[in-house]
Amino acid sequence: xxxxxxxxxxxxxxxxxLLFLHYAPDVDLRAIISGFGNASIENTTRNAxxxxxxxxxxxxxxxxxAQPMRQxxxxxxxxxVHGNNGLGDIEIVSPRGTEEALSGAQxxxxxxxxxxxxxSIVAVGRMTNLAQAxxxxxxxxxxxxxxxxxxxxxxxxxxxxxVTAVAEANIAGDxxxxxxxxxxxxxxxxxxxxxTHETVADQEFFDDLRDRAGEAGxxxxxxxxxxxxxxxxxxxxxxxxxxxxxxxxxxxNPESYVTRxxxxxxxxxxxxxxxxxxxxxxxxxxxxxxxxCKICTAVDPVAVRDLFASTLRLAAD
Numbered sequence: 001x002x003x004x005x006x007x008x009x010x011x012x013x014x015x016x017x018l019l020f021l022h023y024a025p026d027v028d029l030r031a032i033i034s035g036f037g038n039a040s041i042e043n044t045t046r047n048a049x050x051x052x053x054x055x056x057x058x059x060x061x062x063x064x065x066a067q068p069m070r071q072x073x074x075x076x077x078x079x080x081v082h083g084n085n086g087l088g089d090i091e092i093v094s095p096r097g098t099e100e101a102l103s104g105a106q107x108x109x110x111x112x113x114x115x116x117x118x119x120s121i122v123a124v125g126r127m128t129n130l131a132q133a134x135x136x137x138x139x140x141x142x143x144x145x146x147x148x149x150x151x152x153x154x155x156x157x158x159x160x161x162x163v164t165a166v167a168e169a170n171i172a173g174d175x176x177x178x179x180x181x182x183x184x185x186x187x188x189x190x191x192x193x194x195x196t197h198e199t200v201a202d203q204e205f206f207d208d209l210r211d212r213a214g215e216a217g218x219x220x221x222x223x224x225x226x227x228x229x230x231x232x233x234x235x236x237x238x239x240x241x242x243x244x245x246x247x248x249x250x251x252x253n254p255e256s257y258v259t260r261x262x263x264x265x266x267x268x269x270x271x272x273x274x275x276x277x278x279x280x281x282x283x284x285x286x287x288x289x290x291x292x293c294k295i296c297t298a299v300d301p302v303a304v305r306d307l308f309a310s311t312l313r314l315a316a317d
Contacts, residue, residue: 002120002251003028003145005108007064008244009037009125009170010047011082012227016308017124017150017244018048019216022057023314024252029059030111030119033104037125037173039077039086041066044125047086049095055216055315061097064104065128068174078169081230088226105132112143119143122251124150124244126170131177134184141185149190150247151178152264152276156194156297164274168193171266172274179266182276185291189250190264192276195257195299196246202239203228208309214316242304249304250296256307258298263290 004027008014021027032052034045041063048061083089102110108129112119121144123130130147134140151170153160161167171178182188206224209217224240231240242249250257263282267275282290 001026001028003030003115003118004251005031005033005111005119005121006059007033007035007104007121007123007125007129008044008048009035009039010044010051011038011086012088012223013242013244014038014124015047015051015087015223016220017122017248018051019055019220019315020245020248020308020311021122022055023216023311024248025314026252029057031062031107032057032059033062033064033107033129034099035064035104035125035129036066037170038082039079043086045099046092046095049097049099050092053095053097054219061099062102062104062107063099065126065132068126068128069131069176075173081227083226088223090222104129105136108133109137109140112137112140116143118145120145120251121147122247123147124170124247126174127151127177127181128174131174131180134180141187144186147186147188148247148251149188150192150196150244152190152192152295154192154194154276154278154295154297157198159193159197161275162193164271166272167274168276171276175266175268175274178276179268182264182266182293183291189259189294189296190276191247191250191257191296195296196241196243198299199242199246199301199304200239201242201305205305205309209312212316213309213312216312216315220312242308245308246299246304249307253303253307256300256303257296259294260297261292261294264293264295
């Protein structure tokens, strides 16, 4: 049983990933930590509380970072992708509960100290919460079992950036935090656009969830309309990549992925800010050893879609 913290800027694909975790039999979801990104911190925290209550999720909700480490890099929220409320502008009932008193970073540290060597963090938003947790607890990498990040792009399978020619949104949204996290020595795997753009969900996929995955499937079908509309406008096809749920897929079944290992650096300045680079060198110019990450370079997309769909169908039981 995996003890999991879900670090998320809850938009549409984040909600899909959260329900994937919730219904996975081998997951003990301990915390949901919100963050800015797909929507404001107010909206993502509200979305986390709303989904927690709607689907009776036992995990506590903690409010995370409201802005990047360098505030001048905060941009408008992508309401053209996720809607104004972050969940495709479906009607949302105001949650009855509130978030916990600890901040997101404080909760990460507290849980890691409570369960040394046991926690998995699935991080599918900006890396700000993780960077703040490292500042509070420099020994955090030694306390964690694993960290799975959805973010970045390395050029494998022809996939580069989705917010610029070279940068992916989660990393570009706080490049400074990402560079800190990727070089921290955490046992970290990056599930980037190289594989998430290879794993595509179409109308038939979402219709099947609606028909066979109970209320969870109906909910995902509803919020996906806005997401699919965006991708049709941009790419001309009524289908979308499975981004954040791919990080959950790796957590549950890493055998569906091919990985490479090496130091990863993030460009933090200039036009290429947010670009992720797999560095062949293990020693930097100052003689310091660079920490290694795993990155996903190939995927079995059928296995990922099947695992996601079969797990969500448990919601109908």
